[in-house]
Amino acid sequence: MARESQRFENHTKMVPGFHYVGSALLVVLLVWALWRLVTDPSLDHGMMLLLVVFLALLGWYVRIFPLGVQDRVIRLEERLRMERVLPDELRPRIAEFTTSQLIALRFAPDDELPDLARRVLAGELHGRTEIKRAIRTWRADHERI
Template sequence: MSQSDQNLKNHAKMVPAYHYLMTPMLLLPSIYLGYRVLVDFSFAGLVIFIFSVGVIFVAFFARWFALGVQDRVIRLEEQLRMEKLLPEELKQRIPEVTTEQMIALRFASDEELPGLVSKALTEGISNRKTLKQAIKNWRADHQRI
């Protein structure tokens, strides 16, 4: 995908090595080990199964924590952007903009950001998808993982 052709339909990022390779590599052996514990119980088998489930949790939380950090960075970036672009009456309301709203509004062009922030706050729109659908001039974000 080129740097300019990101839009609502194709902005979600899939990492093939993570989603299609690593996830099955962790899940399938754990399922098999769980099955083996059920049909032919042994303490050693149970320990290995518990360890494999722990590895899945580590992988899941590592991804989840990284996304949480990215959300915080996006929030900071968008707060700075809003301080620069919003009219004075909306600048006072920046603390009211939720993280979910900021994550969606990062795709809005500089020109339409004030209108969308106002709309999100006055109409109480907090759903990411709804806000993204309201964006007319998409501003690509190629940094999100």
Template sequence: MSEQNLKNHVRFVPLYHFFVLPMLIIHFGWSIYRWIAAGFSIGDLEWILTSAALFFGVLYARIFALSVQDRVIRLEERLRYEQVLPEELGWRADELTVDQFVSLRFASDEELEKLMQKVLNDKLTERKAIKQLIKNWRPDYLRA
């Protein structure tokens, strides 16, 4: 596996991103087309609702998994902060948002203190902006 960094840390699951989601979107569009072509029948409306339910079910399952992952990252980072950061800065972890926790997880132990202070003092909240400040990338290969 290549060295992880800002440019390649986003995880794509080809089967999910390039097959399942496109197929569900195509199925939904085809269901709408069939409904219109059939003259707005009740049976075809059921297909539209079913295809929409499938699409949103799969989409929400992914969103829920990412939300749980963010919560676990927040917990892991709090434990890391207790070990790595000075006590007075460790207490400031309560001020961090989930986006800040998720972004700071990539910072090495050596640069975490200064970077966390900068994020808190400058009120940086955008994940990408925080990740761009990281010099020594700490990879995370266990993402969902």
């Protein structure tokens, strides 16, 4: 099955079972546990609320920890790509890019990267969204989490 062409408008990844179903079930459990504790205070109902809070924290960290690793990998990949693609005068400045800027620049094709890198280093482009919107030809990343 062919993948949909990736661009700024559709590049975010949502996993329905995790983002919608799991989150909705967790909210229902939280409301139910709070209601049970308020209407019939007991150690069991307090423990149920603690369990739901634990599950919420677990769900948060299960998502955030892999994203942190992914950010580190992207940072390394983009620095290596910049060493190969950027002109000599920009290579010494690769360390000046923030992780957030490198994450946004990963969507730029090799031929657009030098100009975008110059603009980022000059302060013309700041955040991820602004950098991504400046990309003319999107370089898809279908492997991210």
